[in-house]
Amino acid sequence: MPQSPAAQAGRKSSRIQVRNRKRILEAALEVFSTHGYRGATLDQIAAEAGLSKPNILYYFEGKEEIHVTLLNQLLDAWLAPLRAIDPQGEPLDELMGYVHRKLEMSRDLPRESRLFANEILQGAPRMVPHLDSVLKPLVDQTAAVIEGWCVQGKLAPVDPRHLLFSIWATTQHYADFEAQVGVLMGEVDVHTGAAAHLEALFRRLLTPGLIVENS
Amino acid sequence: MPQSPAAQAGRKSSRIQVRNRKRILEAALEVFSTHGYRGATLDQIAAEAGLSKPNILYYFEGKEEIHVTLLNQLLDAWLAPLRAIDPQGEPLDELMGYVHRKLEMSRDLPRESRLFANEILQGAPRMVPHLDSVLKPLVDQTAAVIEGWCVQGKLAPVDPRHLLFSIWATTQHYADFEAQVGVLMGEVDVHTGAAAHLEALFRRLLTPGLIVENS
DNA sequence: GTCTATACCTCGATAGAC
DNA sequence: GTCTATCGAGGTATAGAC
Structure with missing residues (x-):
C-alpha cells in the first residue's frame, strides 16, 4: 500500500x-x-x-501545501542579498550594492517578487509565522549594523528599518507594478534608468556630510 | 415590469x-x-x-461591475494629490508636499491603496484602459513640469517618471505591506518615523547643488 | 505512479413569491 | 425592492482501475 x-x-x-x-x-x-x-x-x-x-x-x-512550500522555500533565496551585507565592509558600498542587487532581482525574478507581494498585501495569512521567525531577526541584526555605521559617522543618520522599507519598496516596485510601469514608460530601457535613479536617491541619502554648495 | x-x-x-x-x-x-x-x-x-x-x-x-465601478470612482480621489502639484509653485515645496500628502493617504486610506495594488499586481486586467486614458496623460504632463524645473536649476537633475515611481512605492508601501511593517516595527509610531525618513530621502535627492562638506 | 471518473462544495447569478 | 430557494459552473479533493 x-x-x-x-x-x-x-x-x-x-x-x-x-x-x-x-x-x-x-x-x-x-x-x-x-x-x-x-x-x-x-x-x-x-x-x-x-x-x-x-x-x-x-x-x-493540497493547494495550500503547495503555496506554503513555495513561500518558505523561496524566502531564503529572496533574502540572500540582505544576508550578504558585510558588517566589516565599507558601509556606503555595502548598502548601494544591496540596492543594485535588489533591483536586479526585480528584473530577473519578478515572479518571486509578485508571489510575496500578493501574500503580504492580503495580510500574509500563510507567512506571518515565518516573517516573525526568519525575517524579523535578520532585520533586527541588519538594523543594528546600520545603526553602528551611523554612530561611527560612516553614514548620514538614518532610521535603519525605514531605510530598508524604502529600498524594498523602490526596487520591488518595478516587478510588482510592472503593468503600470509599462503603461507609463513605454518601450524604453526601464532597468538602466531605474538603476541610475536609485543610485542617486540612496547615495545622496546615505552620504555623510552633504551640504548646500555656496554660490 | x-x-x-x-x-x-x-x-x-x-x-x-x-x-x-x-x-x-x-x-x-x-x-x-x-x-x-x-x-x-x-x-x-x-x-x-x-x-x-x-x-x-x-x-x-454582477461582481465585476461592482469592482470596475469602485476602481474608476476611487481613482480620481486617489490622483488628487498629483493634480494638486502647482507648476507655478516652488518646486521643492510642491514635491515635498506631494510626498507628505501621499504618505498621509497611505495612513488614512489604506484600503484604497491595497485595492489598486491588488489590481495592478495582477496585471491591471480591469484597469489598463483607464490607466492609459487617465493616468498616463496626467503623468506625462507632470513629468514635463518637473523636467522644466530641473532645466531651470530649481531641482537637482532627476528622471521625473522614476521619481514618481519612488514616491508612490515608498509611501504606499506603508499601506500595502502593512502586515510586514507591523511585524518588523512593533507598536511604535510608524507614520512619524516614515515622514521624517521620506523627508530626508527626497529632499536630499531633489535639492540642487549638494556637495560633500570639506573637512 | 498515473490516469478517468466523480463526489462534494463554494460561488455567481436567476426565478419567483411577497 | 427585498426576500427564499435554487440552478449551474467551476473548483478542490478522492475513489479506484491500471
Missing part, C-alpha cells in the same frame, strides 16, 4: 519524485504569482506542469 | 437607491481590498453591507 510522498516526511525520494515536485513548484510559482492564491487553480498548475490534477495531489496534500 | 437600476442609465434614482449603492461600494472596498478580486465573494460583500446577495445584484449587474 503505497504512501503518498506528501506524507512520508524523512523517507528517501526517487529521482522522478524529486523532478516532479520541482516541476510542480515551478508551475505553481508561475500561476500563483500572476493570479494570487485564490485566483490560481490546480487545473492551471497541472497544465503548466504537464501533469494531471490528481497527480499533483499525489505529491502535495 | 420593474427595470433594474443597473440597467437604467440616465434615470433619476431615489434616495434609498443612492444610499444602498453607497453601502454596497463601501462594503466592496473593504472586501476587495483585503482579499483581492478573486478572493472576495458576494456573500462577504452582502454581509458587510447588511443586504442580501440577490439585493446586491439588483443594484449591480
Whole structure:
C-alpha cells in the first residue's frame, strides 16, 4: 500500500519524485504569482506542469501545501542579498550594492517578487509565522549594523528599518507594478534608468556630510 | 415590469437607491481590498453591507461591475494629490508636499491603496484602459513640469517618471505591506518615523547643488 | 505512479413569491 | 425592492482501475 510522498516526511525520494515536485513548484510559482492564491487553480498548475490534477495531489496534500512550500522555500533565496551585507565592509558600498542587487532581482525574478507581494498585501495569512521567525531577526541584526555605521559617522543618520522599507519598496516596485510601469514608460530601457535613479536617491541619502554648495 | 437600476442609465434614482449603492461600494472596498478580486465573494460583500446577495445584484449587474465601478470612482480621489502639484509653485515645496500628502493617504486610506495594488499586481486586467486614458496623460504632463524645473536649476537633475515611481512605492508601501511593517516595527509610531525618513530621502535627492562638506 | 471518473462544495447569478 | 430557494459552473479533493 503505497504512501503518498506528501506524507512520508524523512523517507528517501526517487529521482522522478524529486523532478516532479520541482516541476510542480515551478508551475505553481508561475500561476500563483500572476493570479494570487485564490485566483490560481490546480487545473492551471497541472497544465503548466504537464501533469494531471490528481497527480499533483499525489505529491502535495493540497493547494495550500503547495503555496506554503513555495513561500518558505523561496524566502531564503529572496533574502540572500540582505544576508550578504558585510558588517566589516565599507558601509556606503555595502548598502548601494544591496540596492543594485535588489533591483536586479526585480528584473530577473519578478515572479518571486509578485508571489510575496500578493501574500503580504492580503495580510500574509500563510507567512506571518515565518516573517516573525526568519525575517524579523535578520532585520533586527541588519538594523543594528546600520545603526553602528551611523554612530561611527560612516553614514548620514538614518532610521535603519525605514531605510530598508524604502529600498524594498523602490526596487520591488518595478516587478510588482510592472503593468503600470509599462503603461507609463513605454518601450524604453526601464532597468538602466531605474538603476541610475536609485543610485542617486540612496547615495545622496546615505552620504555623510552633504551640504548646500555656496554660490 | 420593474427595470433594474443597473440597467437604467440616465434615470433619476431615489434616495434609498443612492444610499444602498453607497453601502454596497463601501462594503466592496473593504472586501476587495483585503482579499483581492478573486478572493472576495458576494456573500462577504452582502454581509458587510447588511443586504442580501440577490439585493446586491439588483443594484449591480454582477461582481465585476461592482469592482470596475469602485476602481474608476476611487481613482480620481486617489490622483488628487498629483493634480494638486502647482507648476507655478516652488518646486521643492510642491514635491515635498506631494510626498507628505501621499504618505498621509497611505495612513488614512489604506484600503484604497491595497485595492489598486491588488489590481495592478495582477496585471491591471480591469484597469489598463483607464490607466492609459487617465493616468498616463496626467503623468506625462507632470513629468514635463518637473523636467522644466530641473532645466531651470530649481531641482537637482532627476528622471521625473522614476521619481514618481519612488514616491508612490515608498509611501504606499506603508499601506500595502502593512502586515510586514507591523511585524518588523512593533507598536511604535510608524507614520512619524516614515515622514521624517521620506523627508530626508527626497529632499536630499531633489535639492540642487549638494556637495560633500570639506573637512 | 498515473490516469478517468466523480463526489462534494463554494460561488455567481436567476426565478419567483411577497 | 427585498426576500427564499435554487440552478449551474467551476473548483478542490478522492475513489479506484491500471
